[in-house]
Amino acid sequence: MxxxxxxxxxxxxxxxxxxxxxxxxxxxxxxxxxxxxxxxxxxxxxxxxxxxxxxxxxxxxxxxxxxxxxxxxxxxxxxxxxxxxxxxxxxxxxxxxxxxxxxxxxxxxxxxxxxxxxxxxxxxxxxxxxxxxxxxxxxxxxxxxxxxxxxxxxxxxxxxxxxxxxxxxxxxxxxxxxxxxxxxxxxxxxxxxxxxxxxxxxxxxxxxxxxxxxxxxxxxxxxxxxxxxxxxxxxxxxxxxxxxxxxxxxxxxxxxxxxxxxxxxxxxxxxxxxxxxxxxxxxxxxxxxxxxxxxxxxxxxxxxxxxxxxxxxxxxxxxxxxxxxxxxxxxxxxxxxxxxxxxxxxxxxxxxxxxxxKPELFKRMISLGASQFVPFIITVLGVVFADLLIGIGLGLAVGIITILINSYQNSHFLQVEQKDNGGQVVKMTLAEEISFLNKGAILNELNRLPEQAVLELDVRKTVRLNYDILEILDDFAYTSKQKNIGVRLITAQGIVENPNNFSTLLSSKTKKEVA
Known part of the structure; x- marks a missing residue:
């Protein structure tokens, strides 16, 4: 020392x-x-x-x-x-x-x-x-x-x-x-x-x-x-x-x-x-x-x-x-x-x-984009015009909202292809981590699928899948038949056509998420 x-x-x-x-x-x-x-x-x-x-x-x-x-x-x-x-x-x-x-x-x-x-x-x-x-x-x-x-x-x-x-x-x-x-x-x-x-x-x-x-x-x-x-x-x-x-x-x-x-x-x-x-x-x-x-x-x-x-x-x-x-x-x-x-x-x-x-700090935070600058400047304003804890709380709240927005936007990758008969093939690739925060984004995509479309759901990269998402998929397996939507589930083990129950097929991913 x-x-x-x-x-x-x-x-x-x-x-x-x-x-x-x-x-x-x-x-x-x-x-x-x-x-x-x-x-x-x-x-x-x-x-x-x-x-x-x-x-x-x-x-x-x-x-x-x-x-x-x-x-x-x-x-x-x-x-x-x-x-x-x-x-x-x-x-x-x-x-x-x-x-x-x-x-x-x-x-x-x-x-x-x-x-x-x-x-x-x-x-x-x-x-x-x-x-x-x-x-x-x-x-x-x-x-x-x-x-x-x-x-x-x-x-x-x-x-x-x-x-x-x-x-x-x-x-x-x-x-x-x-x-x-x-x-x-x-x-x-x-x-x-x-x-x-x-x-x-x-x-x-x-x-x-x-x-x-x-x-x-x-x-x-x-x-x-x-x-x-x-x-x-x-x-x-x-x-x-x-x-x-x-x-x-x-x-x-x-x-x-x-x-x-x-x-x-x-x-x-x-x-x-x-x-x-x-x-x-x-x-x-x-x-x-x-x-x-x-x-x-x-x-x-x-x-x-x-x-x-x-x-x-x-x-x-x-x-x-x-x-x-x-x-x-x-x-x-x-x-x-x-x-x-x-x-x-x-x-x-x-x-x-x-x-x-330093002014250089503000310039650097602006260059990092909104996801970094917005929580930063909200914290600064809260600390200066309220007090330390309020500023930190506001900055943390904005940071959490930013995470939720990013999580909502990054739950899946979507690619739409047109079939010869005029229908659509919608390829949806799920992210590695899917939680209840992603329910809204995935549900919106499923609800927007037109009749006669084909959904290719790729879960090969997905490590953890929340049970809430499985419930949405199980409900979709039922409603898809009413709208004549074909479903093709792509897993590491192979391809399953028009599954009746997603929970059974993807239960291992749910168990990993729970563990």
């Missing part, structure tokens, strides 16, 4: 600087104590990172759970909510033992790519007010004209400096010398941001206010640090609402994690496969511990994971180190952390968001 330390250590620093404000921001959005987000980030890095089989996935508090957490805390109270987090973790461990991790593999690639692109767009858009020094709450409260008056020129300067450093590092300097691969660009941007902050405080008109800086709780002593931890009220175990919340956390957190695992594995240039059942066990253990000591629910998070990947992370050492860095920083240097301008971190996330939703 330590052989890639030169890559993992710089990557862990980058992930740390991205993860820390996200931990605080998600806690704020969840209506929870800020320190609960920090706890979740520490456990997500050290505990989940250590137990997980993922090489580059990074776990922590998830924005996708913020709405659920906010409502649960308002309804139950924070200490009772922590009991639900513990229950959710225990249920995740149970899911891992039951080997439920395979669920993530049933989501189409187009939906996963749409999820990544949608998250990238959200990340990118949410940073725009921050790089101009505008409070995000003012965006909805003020009109467009008034927003221009809220722009902080000093914040714009640090944003331009940060973006310049990041782009220069990524596009030019890393290709010039190996030293620029060891020292991450985001770390340089953070250092420059802190230096600029110290300089700006002494220059009139360039000051950066407190809400434009990272805001980590600063403990006065060890006792005040310990006092930031909260503990669950297990007397609430008798409350059904706690169990419902725990079940909801387990399901949503597991689904988000499995989709993130699938997405992260696709981004991994080494194409390593994460063991999903082990991931559920790791996430469950992390959530149980997080709930025990006052932390928010944890999932694997695509923002941190993709940041880790783009920063050059190679092994699980990077997520583990980032957890230790969060722990050390909030103990030893909280005052220094509070000098980092939010605009620097927003600049880092602008780059991350752009890489997740």
């Amino acid at each position: 330590f052989k890639n330390l030169k890559n993992d250590l710089p990557a862990s620093l980058v992930v740390f600087f991205v993860a820390l404000p996200l931990c605080l921001g998600i806690a704020l959005a969840s209506g929870a104590p800020l320190f609960s987000g920090v706890i979740a980030g520490i456990i997500g890095g050290i505990v989940v990172g250590g137990l997980s089989g993922s090489s580059i996935g990074v776990s922590g508090p998830a924005a996708g759970l913020a709405v659920i957490v906010f409502a649960a805390i308002a309804n139950l109270g924070f200490e009772n909510f922590l009991v639900a987090v513990v229950i959710g973790g225990a249920l995740q461990i149970l899911l891992g033992i039951l080997r439920a991790g395979v669920i993530g593999y049933y989501f189409p690639s187009s939906v996963i790519k749409g999820m990544l692109a949608g998250i990238g767009i959200i990340i990118f858009v949410k940073q725009i007010p921050l790089v101009f020094g505008i409070d995000s709450s003012a965006v909805s409260a003020e009109g467009l004209g008034e927003l221009f008056s809220l722009i902080n020129p000093s914040v714009v300067i640090i944003s331009v400096l940060s973006l310049g450093i990041l782009l220069l590092w990524d596009k030019v300097l890393v290709k010039k010398h190996d030293i620029f691969k060891v020292i991450p660009g985001p770390l340089v941007a953070v250092v420059v941001g802190v230096v600029y902050f110290l300089f700006s405080q002494s220059v009139s008109g360039l000051q950066i206010s407190g809400n434009q800086l990272v805001n980590v709780p600063v403990p006065e002593d060890f006792n005040s640090f310990i006092g930031q931890f909260s503990f669950p009220n297990f007397a609430a175990l008798s409350n059904p609402e706690v169990w419902i919340t725990g079940f909801t956390i387990a399901v949503v957190a597991s689904l988000e994690t499995l989709l993130c695992v699938e997405a992260t594995d696709k981004l991994d240039p080494e194409k390593r496969i994460t063991p999903t059942n082990r991931e559920l066990l790791a996430q469950g253990a992390g959530n149980m511990l997080s709930g025990f000591i006052g932390g928010l629910p944890i999932t694997q998070v695509i923002v941190r994971s993709s940041t880790n990947l783009h920063a050059g992370g190679k092994t699980k050492l990077s997520p583990i180190l980032h957890g230790f860095l969060i722990l050390i920083s909030v103990i030893l240097i909280p005052t220094f952390l509070n000098m980092i301008p939010i605009a620097v971190l927003a600049s880092v996330l602008l780059i991350v968001g752009y890489k997740l939703a």
Whole structure:
């Protein structure tokens, strides 16, 4: 694990600087104590990172759970909510033992790519007010004209400096010398941001206010640090609402994690496969511990994971180190952390968001055709304009509809020939897999056969034939005589003229399908 330390250590620093404000921001959005987000980030890095089989996935508090957490805390109270987090973790461990991790593999690639692109767009858009020094709450409260008056020129300067450093590092300097691969660009941007902050405080008109800086709780002593931890009220175990919340956390957190695992594995240039059942066990253990000591629910998070990947992370050492860095920083240097301008971190996330939703991705999905692009774009729109789970659900629904349409269209091959007496010979070759989904297509073809026609039904390539189809064929064997339609069944064993019963002749294919 330590052989890639030169890559993992710089990557862990980058992930740390991205993860820390996200931990605080998600806690704020969840209506929870800020320190609960920090706890979740520490456990997500050290505990989940250590137990997980993922090489580059990074776990922590998830924005996708913020709405659920906010409502649960308002309804139950924070200490009772922590009991639900513990229950959710225990249920995740149970899911891992039951080997439920395979669920993530049933989501189409187009939906996963749409999820990544949608998250990238959200990340990118949410940073725009921050790089101009505008409070995000003012965006909805003020009109467009008034927003221009809220722009902080000093914040714009640090944003331009940060973006310049990041782009220069990524596009030019890393290709010039190996030293620029060891020292991450985001770390340089953070250092420059802190230096600029110290300089700006002494220059009139360039000051950066407190809400434009990272805001980590600063403990006065060890006792005040310990006092930031909260503990669950297990007397609430008798409350059904706690169990419902725990079940909801387990399901949503597991689904988000499995989709993130699938997405992260696709981004991994080494194409390593994460063991999903082990991931559920790791996430469950992390959530149980997080709930025990006052932390928010944890999932694997695509923002941190993709940041880790783009920063050059190679092994699980990077997520583990980032957890230790969060722990050390909030103990030893909280005052220094509070000098980092939010605009620097927003600049880092602008780059991350752009890489997740590159225009080239949309062009590539269009080139793959409607069956890939439609579920992709529906997922993107759902994630951006609704939320993560709604977007995934819509994309999955469209993907299933696409499969049903393709299955309906690809059940058989039809060739029509004219006989000398003016009649028709209709040759119908059934596909390898015929299920109840193909009933409509085959029934329509049989009903359209004209009187005096001859149907040649070729099942030599068919491996599995659903019983519903046999029922349709048996009914057709009866009605075909009324319409004077000749039937010729072609099987691997030979040709049967005008069979009275298809079920007996094709029962072996039905048994294979049932088996």
